[in-house]
Amino acid sequence: MKKFIYKTFLCSSLLLGGAALAGSHPLTKVVFDKTSGISYVDQVVHIDWDIDNPPSLVIDGVSTPLNKAYINSIMEIASDLLYTMTEGRMRLGKISVYSNTFLDRADMQILNKSGRPNAHLDGIDVLGMRNQNFTQPFGEPANATYIGKTIAHEFGHYFFGLLDEYREVGNFKTEDPGSPQDRDTPRPTIMNSQMDFSRFSTPADYSDTTKRQTAQYRWFGRSAWETLVADPATDLPHTKADKLRTWFDSFKGMSVPTTLAVPIDASKSRSSLQLTFMKNTRVAYVFDLNVTQPELDGFIKAATASINAMPAGTIASSLTFSGGSFVEIGTVTLGAGADDPMRQVARDSFLSHKAMPGTGFTGLNNALRRAAVLVSPLAAAQDNAAKIGLPAPLTTSVEIAATPAIELFTTTASTVLPETQTALVNGAVMLIAEMLNKGNGGNMETVAKATRGSPAIANSAAELEKKVLHHIHALNGDSMPNIASQKYDSFAAGAKLEMKFLVASKAIDGKVVLEALVGPNVGMSLELKTPGGITVNEFNAASLGITYKNNILENSLSYYIPTTFPNRTGNWTATLSAINSSVAPVELEAETESKLSVAVSIIGGTKEDPRSPMITAIVQQPVIVKNANVKVDIYDATGMLVKKDLVLTDDGLGVDLKPGDGVYSASLEGILTKSGDYDVEVHVTNGDLTAAYGTGGALSAGANARDVVIGENFLREENLDFAFFSNSLAAQVTEAMSGGGSGGCTLGRGAPFDPVLPLLVAGAGLYLLRRKRPDGLVNESSAHH
Amino acid sequence: MPKIPQSIVKVILLYAGLFTSFWAAAQVDYLVWSELSVWAPGRPDKFRQFYFRQDGKGQFVETLNERVIRIADVNDNSFVKPLELSQLFDLSDSYELPKVSGQVVEGRGNKVALVSSWNGRTKFITADANFLPPLMAGYREKMIEPSVVATGSFVSVRLLPTSFKLSSAEVDQLPLMSDDLVDQFSELRDAFASPFKFIVMDEARWRLVQSHLNQDGLGVYVRTTQRGVVKVQFYP
Secondary structure: OOOOOOOOOOOOEOOOOOEOOOOOOOOOEEEEEOOOOEEEEEEEEEEOOOOOOOOEEEEOOEEEEOOHHHHHHHHHHHHHHHHHHOOOOEEEEEEEEEEOOOHHHOOEEEEEEEEOOEEEOOOOOOOOOOEEEEEEEOOOOOOHHHHHHHHHHHHHHHOOOOOOOOOOOOOOOOOOOOOOOOOOOOOOOOOOOOOOOOOOOOHHHHOOHHHOOOHHHHHHOOOHHHHHHOOHHHOOHHHHOOOOOOOOHHHOOOOOOOOOOOOOOHHHHOOOOEEEEOOOEEEEEEEEOOOOHHHHHHHHHHHHHHHHHOOOOOEEEEEEEEOOEEEEEEEEEOOOOOOOHHHHHHHHHHHOOOOOOOOOOOHHHHHHHHHHHHHOHHHHHHHHHHHOOOOOOOHHHOOOOOEEEEEEEEEOOOOOOHHHHHHHHHOOOEEEEEEEOOOOOOOHHHHHHHOOOOEEEEOOHHHHHHHHHHHHHHHHOOOOOEEEEEEEOOOOOOOEEEEEEEEOOOOOOOOEEEEEEOOOOOOEEEEEEOOOOOEEOOOOHHHHOOEEEEEOOOOEEEEEEOOOOOOOOEEEEEEEEEOOOOOOOEEEEEEEOOOOEEEEEEEOOOOOOOOOOEEEEEEEOOOEEEOOEEEEEEEEOOOOEEEEEEEEEOEOOOOOOOEOOOEEEEEOEOOEOOOEEEEEEEEEEOOOOOOEEEOOOOOOOOOOOOOEEOOOOOEEEEEEEEEEOHHHHHOOOOHHHHOOOOOOOOOOOOOOOOOOOOOOOOOOOOOOOOOEOOOOOOOOOOOOO | OOOOOHHHHHHHHHHHHHHHOHHHHHHOOEEEEEEEOOEOOOOOOEEEEEEEEOOOOEEEEEEEOOEEEEEEEEOOOOOOOHHHHHHHOOOOOEEOOOOOOOEEEOOEOOEEEEEEEEOOEEEEEEEEHHHOOHHHHHHHHOOOOOOOEOOOOEEEEEOOOOOOOOOHHHHHHOOEOOHHHHHHOHHHHHHHHOOOOOEEOOHHHHHHHHHHHOOOOOEEEEEEOOOEEEEEEEEO
């Protein structure tokens, strides 16, 4: 099967006259202004330090705080060069900076460490791809100008898919035409040296046939500008092996410039630059009343758990819908602690909801659009403009300082109109869809993915509550990957439920949280046994430096194990003891504050994408992790095991695109035989100590930095729900998917449908079906040791 | 008199060339250890080279942005023994990390390039500096960098590894460095006789070479009759 890299673009007309693009985060967009011909690029930035308490670096002999002014300067320089190198046709717009959160959902990462800048080619509209930069590129602290210019050079790769035009001394590998080589003839362009030049190459740069040795020319057979203005369908065949290059509206119908006339002009290049340091979340809880009262009670419990777990400062609204109407309940700003009166207001409002089964769900459209207006100032501005017939405003017309999100409690039968999805996407609203399983008739899973949110499907209210708690990480952009988990559907009085889990050194695993989600079961107690054999319980935990919490509101028991705990590394055992027999399932899980995470995607196997299904798992930290052991267990909707220990490989064979790139793949063809919901549970281990960090390598440029062998075992576990459509097995790759037409979409990739299929779950990811043990009771860890 | 087959004529000419040309002197076994430190566009390009010969002669060179800043010739038998050279032929050609499809990583990490000529065979190894096999790491520990400031300009003939493959059309486009041209310049003769070694050469004479080749630039890829494509690098 030919493997495609999925482009997760969205194409939705704005009154502005252009179209919007979505990347890894709902705030990532490219908006084309048809009137001016300018494209405005909104980017999400992750920095790995506390911007309110910034560290300092000695840069050019001066101690320099990495504060907001530093980030602002970087973005100004980057915007200047983007403007100049595109002859004024593209500008940076809304730049949303997350400090220590949304690592895997950012277009740009600026990491406070040494490293080699890198970027995914043409990755702007692909979920999980990014432009990675360092405060100490190549080992030396760099000033804002250097980093800003380097980011602009990376835009050449990340936005436009262009290749380098510099020479790499000592690289004699002619078999890799997309890499700079020793024999190269550098051109005076930004893709050669961003410190010296600010323009893309033109045909004149390659008029001398003896000066055509660059990665760019070898790969595309033409200059950068000729590439930008050309229909990607006309690119050389080898450049289209995986995907079509993005073709920006601003370059369509444009002649190749022979004279580059736009100098750096800060007044213009920075005119649309809007830098926002993101704080908090604005979330609207939307309840479907078209369910039974017990189901609604489950929604309310789940939403209550969410309200309890959201951080102080969260702005929370509440709406309900039934039949064709909706009701807006109110909005509060959450304070600190479970006793915060505003949290109580929210909880009380939830409890006032009454089920109205049989009324239908058409009111969902208006409820979601109203919720979008409540959480997103951009959605509000767009809504206001539409009401009075004005064009949609630019995304920079309003500032969004809190992540806009909707947490919807409904069923899998719910369906919304395409316009509703468009309103959410254009308004930069992330939809978290918490759904009770009522079959495959609805489209909320697709809508949630389109907004870069997360769908979850549960078979019971209790299960839904557990999933909701894990979506707190997604809402807040936390990186809390799972180490291991185990679910027990039922147990007898006196049972002892054990789970073993491996804690890696603090270089990999930060604070570890071991949690028992006990639901309505009573008489449960939780103990730990350390690698050194010490028993930790609620009574002695504090004296050992471990925090114990019995969270009644969330029905959970938790231990927080700090990195400072002596002899922490090794195998731990959690034991959940039950005095009484079960009234509901319980679950044990270990998660950790860590950047080493797994992103799981399912490609194909749907009505929209009938290709044979395959699974991929990207292991990253955020640099990729190679040579890990990755296996997956697959369960059907009833919890029955369909396939155990399916090995995902990174060997470049079969469905795996390239060896050693940290993307592990396997085909699901022949494994999935019936339509329905499935759950994959991916386990990543390093038992043979072969895994290594790499800065990645290049199809197109540079040599790799050294692999850093990790040298110790670690565990990661990630789950993903997905709906499989069995008729896809008989279908082949459609002409539409491999074709070159971009239709009316800003970023045509050839596929006329919205291929928002890879679902990045990463560390914050989904909490999905945990498998029941064959015997339902004791002593089996889900972790692989 | 029977007609001599054309293939045999070519072999005869080849060997005749070997014995009559500048290559004849290149049969001394040698080892060249080159270090290319981390580099990025806009950053300095640093290079160090240790050159050891079986006859005890050697050379250390350090360049910055293709200018020699340190150079020292040695005759102290610091050569690595031929027995050890043979061991190098058991190593792989590359100890580098694979690249990731669709991702661009800027610049170059610390690299080591090793060239060994032993018993008429040549071995090229490229490695990430911190990913060296034990045998190469052991070699590095024996090397000492003399502190000698350089003056003057130099030329060096760089043989190319097997990873350097050009199409016949590309080769045809390269300028030909004929034996006659080499014979006109004693510096080139010496450089071809001791590949990789830095040979003193006046800049004006290098310009003459460039003029013969109709080329500019400090590094020139040229066709030769005996060694295929080589790189001739001038260090001003």
